Amino acid sequence: MRVMSFIGVLGLKGAIGLKTKNKELSPVHELLEKKYNGGFLNRREKIIPIILFFMAAVSVLTTLGIVLTLIFETFTFFGDVSIVEFFTATEWYPFSKTEAVYGIWPLVLGTLKITLIASLFAVPLGLAVALYLSEYAGARTRKIMKPILEVLAGVPTIVYGFFALTFVTPFLRGLFPSIELFNAISPGIVVGIMIIPTIVSLSEDALSSVPEPVRHGALAIGSTKWETASKVIFPAALSGILASIVLGISRAIGETMIVSIAAGSTPSAALNLTSSLQTMTSYIVQVTTGDAGFGTTIYYSIYAVGFTLFVFTLAMNVLAQFISKRFREEY
Amino acid sequence: MENVERIKSEEMINRIDSRLTKNKVVKGLFFTATLFTSIILIVLLYRIIVQGAPYLSWDFLQNFASRRPEQAGIKAAVVGTIWMMAVVVPTAAIFGVGSAIYLEEYAGKNALTRWIQMNISNLAGVPSVVFGLLGLTIFVRLFGFGNSILAAGFTMSLLVLPVIIVASQEAIRAVPNELKEASYGLGATKWQTISRVVIPYAVPGIATGSILAFSRAIGETAPLIVVGIPTFVAFLPSGVFDSFTALPMQIYNWTSRPQEEFHNLAAAGIIVLLVVLIMMNSVAVWIRNRYQSR
Amino acid sequence: MTLTAVKSKENNQAGQTENVLVYNTKDLNLWYGDHHALKNINLEINEREVTAIIGPSGCGKSTYIKTLNRMIDLVPGVKTNGSIEYRERDIFNKDFLVEELRTRVGMVFQKPNPFPKSIYENIAFGLKIHGIKNKQIINETVEKSLRGAALWEEVKDRIHEPAYGLSGGQQQRLCIARCLALEPDVILMDEPTSALDPVSTLKIEELIQELKQRYSIIIVTHNMQQAARISDRTAFFLNGEVVEYDVTDTIFNSPADSRTDDYISGRFG
Missing domain, CATH: 1.20.5 (Single alpha-helices involved in coiled-coils or other helix-helix interfaces)
Structure with a gap:
């Protein structure tokens, strides 16, 4: 007790040395008391949350803006073109001066062709890479692959489009001369390359979030790594993996530049993959790079096409959210 | 047996x-x-x-676009991209971080908040070409900005906004509760705690996410095409209401020409674009690694 | 209430003619959602004493101390009724801003939680948020607070270095110094030594003895020896209720309630 109060005295001495004679009269105390008396809060505390709320509202307004814009202009479009024709005609031929036909099917088919090829390419490859990274690869391989996938994810789509047109297409045509300059296969594959990082990173997250004891349990009864991965880990991570695939497909549907550059601009209802086609996205690009004037039917048609595209991708995103939410409580 | x-x-x-x-x-x-x-x-x-x-040469960086490949350059495109980013960076950062602070610190756990959150995650999945349609209708036509830097910049800001919000939310959520308690315990108000404790701690995470989002904005082409950004520009903009062209637009223009020489120019333009993006990504990774240990 | 009666008798025994209350808790109830965490708490806490709150985990002792400076507001879904008077002002009254309450009543937390700033900035933080910008005042207060927390000699050559470079015990004393900078009336301590080694713990306990000369201290601890060593009065909490509140010697040597006796002698908890 003695020693302690001695330290205390020293401490106080230090304080006295700083011309602070006692606690009640210190400048800090005085200033604080003044503050208590003069009102403690300023207006900032009330205004800032309101400002921040309006900032957060911008996202909602953006969604609202997109939906309203698309609906409004699509309505205008259906003033000129029958909605029945839009959904049932099998020809998309807007640039005819005399007999323009607006049947969305060829554009949807074009999008589906690209998406199908992209998925066939990216899903097996992406899952193989994800399984390798999460179940087999050592820390070093992962350290090398992470940045590679990040770079692949960061490459602008215009660059992929250039790659499709100037490398993949000539390469494929060297193998199969029947492939035309603009076709579905080359942009399809390159869209696949573009979505690989999405599939790999989300699937790998799902695989590696399976708890380690589950893995050890399977290995401890003598399972090989492949048996553990295919029979235990993969099923446990299935929802995350499916969600990653659906999100990848959604990105493929909305991809614009690769198809605009390498797939051509011929709306086609034919099922072949080796000739020129047009997707919903590349039609929008074709119209907006051309000089279809404001107010023409062609101008409004991009909103009808954009709306269809929006519905497709929204459905995919909602599906992905549903899958991952639905099965989240597994472990 | x-x-x-x-x-x-x-x-x-x-x-x-x-x-x-x-x-x-x-x-x-x-x-x-x-x-x-x-x-x-x-x-x-x-x-x-x-x-x-x-x-790639000094001339290539210094020349305007030209019909003759050997004289063509990317000056207007590079300057235009810088102008556009001068609009995107402050707009998207302020609105993105502001939204994140609201959602993490002020918003109640109620239906409205969940709805805003759902909106943001759905926006992240909307194709960029659709953002182009929004920009064309709202900024170019309704607000009358035309095919200006401002119209393109705002469109791009909306496009990257969800990415920045989500990254900032994660960074803010990672701020240890003990630090907030310490601040409140000293009598700090909510905004003082946010501005002096939460944000400084979250800045590296916010910066990493935002830089990645901005590098996406630099490379995006489709929204620029849809809002009607021209490709052949032989002058430099002098204000945000001026017309301009951007790097990916120039690359797109050269790629869609049939001549081989223009394709080579496009490749040269891509190199410039990729160098910029790789530099930005390296900065983001550097920040992430530097502050990860904390 | 019987508790009050017992207490006043003890006061007379201790020969205190005058006892000024800093806190007077009346019929306090608190719920986390449906969970009734504090039940009818009545406690009077004296000025310039060390009041210890003990009890098994989950008994509500931490909840109670966090209610005293309304840090409990940060937990969503908390409801209270009853009142707590701090110097005869109801802390739940709308006119009593939490910011003022928390400036007058400092808090030290379970885990040392210095800001990721320099030692100097950690202490200056409280002053700056309250609008004190005068450099001289800040410099003086930093030194005075560090001395008050018995840390000055150890860190005086490196006050502009990061606080994270300090040891756990030093960090906790820095957090105490950070409190002292605002010259609070009361210091609340929520298990301040539970994350520290025995030597650092001893230093903090010595410091508390010394701070008692000038501040009222309320300390939550799961360590009964600690309560016995440093406190003047002890409240024993169990299942959200105050079982017994008395002079520390009485609680530890001749508790009135058999449950207190069981807890003190280590039969549960």
């Missing part, structure tokens, strides 16, 4: 070999897939460098 057991365990041991072989084959396949993915990137980069590098 003993016999049966012995036979059974012998069978199991015999099967181990084939199981292990299968494991090895699968592992080999997966490894090949991983290698293949890396090779794609190498081929892509190699092709572009071989094609474009000879065209």
